[in-house]
Amino acid sequence: MGIVERKEREREEMRKRILEAAQKLFLENGYEKVSIRNIADAIEYSPATIYLYYKDKNELLYALHQIGFHKMIDAFQSALQLEDPFDRLVELGRRYFQFAFDNPELFDLMFIMTAPMDALACKNDIWDEGKSAFNLLVTCVQECIDKGLFKTQDAEVASLMIWSSVHGYTALFLRKRLEMFEENRRKELMESAFNLFNETIRHGL
Amino acid sequence: MGIVERKEREREEMRKRILEAAQKLFLENGYEKVSIRNIADAIEYSPATIYLYYKDKNELLYALHQIGFHKMIDAFQSALQLEDPFDRLVELGRRYFQFAFDNPELFDLMFIMTAPMDALACKNDIWDEGKSAFNLLVTCVQECIDKGLFKTQDAEVASLMIWSSVHGYTALFLRKRLEMFEENRRKELMESAFNLFNETIRHGL
DNA sequence: CAAATGTACTGAACACCGTTTATTAATCAA
DNA sequence: TTGATTAATAAACGGTGTTCAGTACATTTG
Numbered sequence: 001m002g003i004v005e006r007k008e009r010e011r012e013e014m015r016k017r018i019l020e021a022a023q024k025l026f027l028e029n030g031y032e033k034v035s036i037r038n039i040a041d042a043i044e045y046s047p048a049t050i051y052l053y054y055k056d057k058n059e060l061l062y063a064l065h066q067i068g069f070h071k072m073i074d075a076f077q078s079a080l081q082l083e084d085p086f087d088r089l090v091e092l093g094r095r096y097f098q099f100a101f102d103n104p105e106l107f108d109l110m111f112i113m114t115a116p117m118d119a120l121a122c123k124n125d126i127w128d129e130g131k132s133a134f135n136l137l138v139t140c141v142q143e144c145i146d147k148g149l150f151k152t153q154d155a156e157v158a159s160l161m162i163w164s165s166v167h168g169y170t171a172l173f174l175r176k177r178l179e180m181f182e183e184n185r186r187k188e189l190m191e192s193a194f195n196l197f198n199e200t201i202r203h204g205l
Numbered sequence: 206m207g208i209v210e211r212k213e214r215e216r217e218e219m220r221k222r223i224l225e226a227a228q229k230l231f232l233e234n235g236y237e238k239v240s241i242r243n244i245a246d247a248i249e250y251s252p253a254t255i256y257l258y259y260k261d262k263n264e265l266l267y268a269l270h271q272i273g274f275h276k277m278i279d280a281f282q283s284a285l286q287l288e289d290p291f292d293r294l295v296e297l298g299r300r301y302f303q304f305a306f307d308n309p310e311l312f313d314l315m316f317i318m319t320a321p322m323d324a325l326a327c328k329n330d331i332w333d334e335g336k337s338a339f340n341l342l343v344t345c346v347q348e349c350i351d352k353g354l355f356k357t358q359d360a361e362v363a364s365l366m367i368w369s370s371v372h373g374y375t376a377l378f379l380r381k382r383l384e385m386f387e388e389n390r391r392k393e394l395m396e397s398a399f400n401l402f403n404e405t406i407r408h409g410l
Numbered sequence: 411c412a413a414a415t416g417t418a419c420t421g422a423a424c425a426c427c428g429t430t431t432a433t434t435a436a437t438c439a440a
Numbered sequence: 441t442t443g444a445t446t447a448a449t450a451a452a453c454g455g456t457g458t459t460c461a462g463t464a465c466a467t468t469t470g
Contacts, residue, residue, distance in 0.1 A: 007446090035426080035427065035428080036427080036428060036429080037426085037427075037428085045448075045449085046448065046449045046450075047428085047429085047449090048429085048430080048431090048448075048449060048450085048451095049447080049448060049449075051428095051429070051430080052447070052448075056428075056429075057428065057429090111377070111380065111382055112317065112376070112380055113380070114380055114381060117380070117381040117382070117384070121381070121384075126385065127382075127384065127385045130382060130385050131385045134385065152401065154397070154401075156394070157394060157397040157398050157401055158398075158401060160374075160383075160394060160395070160397075160398040161370070161374075161398040161399075161401050161402050161405075163373070163377070164370055164371075164373035164374035164377060164398060164402075165366070165369055165370040165373055165402070166369075166373065167373035167376065167377055168368070168369035168370055168371065168372040168373025168374065168375075168376065169365075169366075169369035169373065170373075171317070171372065171373065171376050172316070172368070172369060172372055175316065175317055175318070175319055175322065176319060176322040176326070177316055177322070177332075177335060178365075179322070179326075179332065180331065180332045180335050180336045180339065189361070189362060189365060190365070192359070192362040192365075193362050193363075193365040193366040193369060194366075196357060196359075196362055196363060196366050196410075197366050197369075197370070199409075200366075200405060200406060200409045200410050201405060201409070203409050204404075204405045204406070204408050204409015204410070205401075205405050205409070208466095208467075212417095240455085240456065240457080241456085241457060241458080242455085242456075242457090250419080250420085251419070251420045251421075252420090252457085252458085253419075253420060253421085253458085253459080253460085254418080254419060254420075256457095256458070256459080257418070257419075261457080261458075262457065262458090
């Protein structure tokens, strides 16, 4: 008598089908193509059906944003194997930017758009994905402290500062605020600024 | 026979009237209230009329964004009077964040939304406001270098790094990505991270 | 001064959007 | 088989940015 189980399974399948259609549209055509109506078209259901499985568009975007975090943590994995914690730290920064560069829409969803956060807030829930990604950073910084590479003793504060810096650089680029620098110099300038930050914390943090 | 002059004047007045209505709506009710139709209502003209004075909504947003820069540069003014260039630098950072905190919608327009930048791009124009605000920072950093406070010799690269850091911290806050820290600790944590950054560049840059 | 030209403006439409609701069709339990 | 539950939808609501044909008025010309 597994009827309720089957129903539950079917429900999950439908949620997944919707999410996958959303992801496909999103990755193929960017944010503007992810309308409830477009998703409905893609899965050949009516727009109203989406609302039987997701409360609203924000909740759907939050689910997409979770997928983004899985992708990002994947991208971080091999960097975490690096022996030296400082090398690891620098590599994490590099990959944060690279991830944003390769997946601008996902990054948007993960760190810039307010919509997915609003979905969280109205569920009175906690941003688990963000927290666990941040903890990756904290662990790494803590190792730097333990090895005596940093004078600072507060790994969390140091991590926030490092995240801010790398994020700022990334967000300004992504939102076209670095286009005031000529295209030729831009890449070099950004690389220099990134290196300068690394050197500065290497010797001064 | 100043008819064409009068017409030109009337045209500028209308552009100004539209922009002021947009600004008013924007500051009073946030971004979502700035629709072409809302602006048209406010100035008691039809929506189509707006398009006789601004190419599209992006162009209007770009004009608003320029107003934002004037406000921000105003907010910077008194900090620029500070004697010590490093104190000045720190104060500029503080005010960047404070400006964002006090004018979140404007800050959005100035540094986060892509729309106004798209308006610029399709006119093949340069982001003058951004450049001149950035130059304020470069000048300050250059003074720090000249006074021997920083070892680095490239003021532009150092400025980009500093801007990135302060911007990142600001953008993460504004976009609710720091709400994973409990509300009580958050403010303190951010202040600590900001101070840590300042100390680090003070001794290590 | 009257007719012709130019232009400022608008109503209505187009093609979208997120979301809600009343209703129908299908499935399940008794 | 009947009655209750559930899944899906058509249609609408109230918005959005934008375009365009047409009107009414101002200006120039004969």
